Amino acid sequence: MIRIILQCALVFLVSRGMLEAIGVGARLLAYPVMDPQFHRAAFSTSMWLDIWGVWDSEWFLGIVRDGYDTVVRSAAGIEGQANWAFFPLYPMLAWAVSELSGVSAFPALLIVSNVAFFLALLLIRVEASHLYGERAGGLAIALFAFMPGSFVFSSAYSESLFLLFVMLCLAFARREDWLLAGIAAACATLTRNLGILLVVPLLLYAAQAHGGWRDSEVLWRRRLEVVAATALPVIALGGFMLFLWQRTGDGIAFASVQTAWNRELQNPLIALIGPFWAAPNIQTEIYPSIVMAWVSVAATFALILRRNWPHAGYMVAVITITLASGVLSYFRFFLTMAPCVMVLAAYAARYPQAGPAGIALLALANGALMVSWALGLGIY
Numbered sequence: 001m002i003r004i005i006l007q008c009a010l011v012f013l014v015s016r017g018m019l020e021a022i023g024v025g026a027r028l029l030a031y032p033v034m035d036p037q038f039h040r041a042a043f044s045t046s047m048w049l050d051i052w053g054v055w056d057s058e059w060f061l062g063i064v065r066d067g068y069d070t071v072v073r074s075a076a077g078i079e080g081q082a083n084w085a086f087f088p089l090y091p092m093l094a095w096a097v098s099e100l101s102g103v104s105a106f107p108a109l110l111i112v113s114n115v116a117f118f119l120a121l122l123l124i125r126v127e128a129s130h131l132y133g134e135r136a137g138g139l140a141i142a143l144f145a146f147m148p149g150s151f152v153f154s155s156a157y158s159e160s161l162f163l164l165f166v167m168l169c170l171a172f173a174r175r176e177d178w179l180l181a182g183i184a185a186a187c188a189t190l191t192r193n194l195g196i197l198l199v200v201p202l203l204l205y206a207a208q209a210h211g212g213w214r215d216s217e218v219l220w221r222r223r224l225e226v227v228a229a230t231a232l233p234v235i236a237l238g239g240f241m242l243f244l245w246q247r248t249g250d251g252i253a254f255a256s257v258q259t260a261w262n263r264e265l266q267n268p269l270i271a272l273i274g275p276f277w278a279a280p281n282i283q284t285e286i287y288p289s290i291v292m293a294w295v296s297v298a299a300t301f302a303l304i305l306r307r308n309w310p311h312a313g314y315m316v317a318v319i320t321i322t323l324a325s326g327v328l329s330y331f332r333f334f335l336t337m338a339p340c341v342m343v344l345a346a347y348a349a350r351y352p353q354a355g356p357a358g359i360a361l362l363a364l365a366n367g368a369l370m371v372s373w374a375l376g377l378g379i380y
Contacts, residue, residue, distance in 0.1 A: 008121040008141055015145035015363075016114070016154055022367045023051035023151075023374035030375055043106045043156070051374040052110055057156035059083045063091035064098065064105040068247055072257065080260035084244055084253040089190035090158035109156040117153040117160035121145065123167040124338065127174075131308070132346035139355060140345035146363040147341070148288060149331050151370045162191045163336045169198045170338070173205040173229075173310065178222070181205075182229025186236035192336075193254060196237050197317045199230045201310035208309070258325065268323035272297070275327065288369070289330035293323065299340035302347065311339035 027047055043053030043061065053061075062083055069082040090112065098108035121141045129137030144150060144163075153160040165188035172181035181202055188195030206226040245251035258264075275290045296319055303312035315337060322333050334340070348355060 004122065004125050007138065008118065008125055011141050011145045012118050012121060015150065018363065018367065019151045019154065019370050020048060020051075022370045024048055026371040026374045027051060030371075034375075049107060049110065052113075052151075052155045053106060054155065054373060054376050056086070057106075057109070059086050060091050060094070060109055060156055060158070061105055063088070064095045064109065068244075070247060072260070078260075080257070082248075082253070082257050082260075084248065084257050085261070087158070087189075087191055087193060087254070088240060088243075089187060090161050093161070106156060110154070113156065113158075113160045114154050116164040120153075120160060120164040120167055123164070123171055124342065127167065127171050128342040128345055130174075131342065133349060135349040135352065136342070136346040139348050139359075140342050142355075142359050143341050143345055143348075143362070144335075146359050146366055147335075148362060148365040148369050149292075149335050150366055151373055152332055152335055155373070157332075158191050159332060159335050162188055162195065163338060165191060165195065166198065166336060166338050170201060170311070170314075173202050176205070176209050176222075178202070178206070178225035178229040182232035185229070186232040189233040189236040190240065193237070194318055194321065194333075194336075196233050197314060197321065199233060200317045201314040202226070202230050204310040204313045261328075263325045263328065265324055266326060268320050271323040271326050286327060289327045292331045292334035293319075293327050295344075296334055296337055296340050299337075299344050302343045303339060306343065306346075308339070308343070311343070315339050 024047055027050075041058070042050055043057060044050040063086060068084060068088075072080050072082045091109070093112045094105060094108040097103065097111050098105050101108070101111075103111070121144060124144060125137050125141050127137075128140035132140075144153075153163070165184050168184035169181050169188060172178075172184055185195060185198035185202060188198055203226070206222075209222070240254070241251040244253045247253075250256055272293055275286070296315065300312060300315040300319060303315060318337060322330060348358065
């Protein structure tokens with residue numbers, strides 16, 4: 001276990017150090033020659049911290065400091081928007097860190113993100129090794145740390161915390177620790193609304209294990225545990241909906257407000273294949289999300305071929321619901337699709353000589369995107 005911790009620590013520190021250097025370097029080189037009107041709002045007076053805050057970071061920061069809105073915003077550029085779209089657990093943990101440690105809200109958000117990402121790497125290393133072998137386990141954590149967009153895990157965003165709870169749920173469910181899996185699913189649901197979809201792998205893991213529950217007493221106890229586990233994320237979502245109803249008069253305000261970001265329900269298949277015939281009119285910033293959407297579909301087919309039904313079922317549900325709101329920001333959403341990344345690592349492990357070169361290429365792409373992230377340029 002010590003070897004795994006050291007391996008994850010090395011990958012974490014090297015990847016985060018590279019991104020820090022790239023982000024600070026981009027600021028130092030670009031800001032002096034950029035028109036000041038394109039400088040994004042500062043989150044910290046320390047540049048090495050400030051590069052990790054952009055766009056949605058402001059919404060999370062506002063929740064930590066002032067709680068949830070009671071009405072939509074009317075300021076230019078954010079008309080009709082409100083922080084109801086952002087689920088509460090991530091800012092709540094940051095608030096607790098801030099109160100207990102005395103650090104301000106923005107560094108507290110970064111502390112939660114980075115601690116969660118490191119813990120997620122440990123779980124990914126263990127689970128990927130169990131499912132696909134030691135080599136795949138090592139490649140999996142390298143993919144998560146260096147793949148394009150992985151800088152989001154260290155930013156003031158909720159992706160790393162969500163990834164941690166997804167991995168906890170999947171790991172506990174595989175071990176048939178149903179209540180712990182349910183608690184993890186509930187925490188994931190309070191981090192992002194897609195957490196509710198973890199009931200899918202919970203039920204599929206339970207269906208696989210059901211045949212081994214021979215004793216009638218064990219059978220009923222396990223069934224009750226599974227029912228409780230699947231109920232916990234539903235209760236968590238219901239609790240947040242009740243809070244929103246009391247706060248705004250709309251229990252599904254987190255969904256209703258999405259229209260202010262131009263997100264509307266659509267056919268997931270159209271969202272997936274539509275860019276091919278609309279290519280000349282697509283913004284360049286959208287291309288990373290289009291690529292990641294197809295990568296996730298390919299990885300899900302790989303899970304199906306391997307008959308990993310809990311992971312495959314979860315990914316079918318996540319991809320369908322995510323694409324139902326379009327490909328916007330899909331490159332970020334892909335980062336938390338742990339089953340996809342782990343199975344890709346399993347296939348990459350078949351070609352050990354190509355591994356280092358592949359990781360290096362991904363790291364270069366990630367570094368290029370980090371420049372845009374640190375400068376506040378559009379990446380969707």
